[in-house]
Amino acid sequence: MEDIESPLVPEATVARLPVYLRGLVDLADNGTITVSSEQLAAIAGVNAANVRKDLSILGSYGKRGVGYEVDFLIQQIKLVLGDGDPVGVVIVGAGNLGRALTRYGGFASGGFPIKGLVDSSSEVVGEKIAGITVYPIEELSNVVEENNCTLGIVATPASSAQVVTDQLIEAGIYSILNFAPGLVTVPESVTLRKVDLATELHILAFHEQQRERNE
Amino acid sequence: MEDIESPLVPEATVARLPVYLRGLVDLADNGTITVSSEQLAAIAGVNAANVRKDLSILGSYGKRGVGYEVDFLIQQIKLVLGDGDPVGVVIVGAGNLGRALTRYGGFASGGFPIKGLVDSSSEVVGEKIAGITVYPIEELSNVVEENNCTLGIVATPASSAQVVTDQLIEAGIYSILNFAPGLVTVPESVTLRKVDLATELHILAFHEQQRERNE
DNA sequence: CAATGTGAAACAGTTCACAGCA
């Protein structure tokens, strides 16, 4: 089978859909039946035309003069985002950050339960964090397989980030979130996203400085 | 005094400068004297023309046929980013994430020492985390003032994020990093950046699904 | 007639390609 007729969702839209989804679920919880692009825009903190363009990519699901049906829209967005059954997440690195992420309940409730936790240090291997046992990094493949993990999180120091990322790919994980600073490269077939906390602070410091300069 | 003649650095460039800086510092540690845009691009994981454009915004600091002087470039980037004396950071919320961020050494070493930690729960107030005492949220202004904090981090549940952000602004913090999901609004004069972990996982899940669909 | 869906304009950012300089 060749190329599937996919709607080809722009990356910027993909990044906003989860935000809409969160807002819509809140609305649904409050019993709201329909929502206008204007309202949803206010909830998501974006422009109304932007919301309409984003949603129109999924299909013409709005009713002119009325708006969008909340429940239906939730279903459609979930469909596009692949939000069916929960997706198992494996975290590499059981240091401060790895532990915090494991304990953070927001993932599991959002459909991303942490199912595996591995670390290279024998000091922490065997520990239990939020009900998850820390396994040695050598067991990564087994942990991934036995717990059906499809998403990986790198929460190691920068020095091991590339190695660990390679190991994740080796273990069959092709979608990876990296918290380690520095460059990590992956084959094209792998999706790597990065959260760079130090850079975020630098950016804020830049703006702070701009502010101070202008007074 | 009116508008200062600032070079007007594009936001995308601002976001890359810390990455260059990190790479340059590594190079300097290895005793490297000069670097070409090509080399720096490889280190930062971007296009060489992009590096040149970014650096040319700071000034014409490169030598044709040679490259850029590492030490000098470090100085210039630090100047632009406002990387002079360390910038005190206050964290609101001493839960899993707040603790992990406090303990994470990368901030202090990067020039962003955590100087204050506050929480609304009397359960954790008084605790010491990585040498920092948790103060009650009511003390926020005092903590900010006494420790000279200029950056704030919101590490609370979504339900309190807006309130806490308002309190930070009230306390004189105009540069804020928000880890709570959901919409938080701030006046134009405040810089708010957001790290949305759940959204990151959703985006990965989307790409993972695309992958599965195409086989 | 209120709100969608969407061409077209505006904008931001990236990449190319090459002139020009050390």
Place this chain on the structure above:
DNA sequence: TGCTGTGAACTGTTTCACATTG
């Protein structure tokens, strides 16, 4: 000669404006 600095082309994204329609 090798590499910078940059105009020009291109690509992706946002916003506007309005014809369309339930």
